[in-house]
Amino acid sequence: MTTEHIILDASDIDRMLTRMTHEILEIHKGAEGVALVGIQTRGVIMAQRLQKKVSDVEGVDIPVGILDITLYRDDWTRVAKHPVLQATEIPFSIDGMQVILVDDVLFTGRTTRAAMDALIDFGRPDRIELAVLIDRGHRELPIQANFVGKAIATRRSETVNVMFVEKDGADQVVLQLMSEA
Template sequence: MNVKVKTQLLDEQAIRRALTRIAHEIVEKNKGIEDIVLVGIKTRGIYLAKRLAERIESIEGKRVPVGSIDITLYRDDLQEKAEQPQIQGHAIPVSIKEKKVVLVDDVLYTGRTVRAALDALIDFGRPKRIQLAVLIDRGHRELPIRPDYVGKNVPTSQSELVAVHVQEIDGEDKVILLERIGEE
């Protein structure tokens, strides 16, 4: 598949501001950080969750636990994938039983990744509440899933893709809108 860059949606500063706003919203909505656990959906969601934890710590003066979850085996399209999935495992440092879990992901699209993450989370125990924080909500939901915290809403067409780049993996922070060209 060939793609071309259509536009840059967020730069490093805009990502930082969006995450700071989301951190404040998490603290406000939950009336503090009591029993909060952030869980990033691999891969980029984990880095965003860690950044949110840093911002929450700067607001509240206390660190919230951060975990990661790999939804590969919970995907409903696993049989459609030609290659063998790389399983990275889960790392949730505390029990999520009776906790307020905030799932963190980079882009919300169809909702299928979030559904898989919910299934994976429930295998760890039953949280008191699950909330969803995403950097980008691009629409086109196939499942009735709605984020609680959104960095930026970006209406997209089906021929467009949203790519989130994070310093830890890609060497820079930015969000770009790509367009598929030469559809097959």
């Protein structure tokens, strides 16, 4: 039996992305030299939304890339015999850029580690930062986000699902608890 609780709705998510946008612009003193790289799948949607918000505030379009980390995962051979690869598109040089990796949920840190490994294959950014909508704790690696929408204390038995209208038909964050029947 699964228990679900909606912990964030569309307006919550939008407010968090707006705040994160302003934090990014404040720390970087604008948008010059900043690029966003979304981690497939929902990190890409989040990166595109952050790009739009930066454009609304600064009047400039910062570059956005798409990164698939499947083959960089340290557990891909255990996850699937035939991994499904998605697009990786970074149509700009990351050399010397301030690259912000974007993902929906930060959990163990392993996805972020894989993303950094994958990103370095494209060049040498001056700095790599991390923006996540949800930080749920339970790190297995020494990784932390620079920009966080919301930190949520979770149990390992719980699942945090971020949903975006572009992929899932609604904007919300759902906390699921698997309980024994």
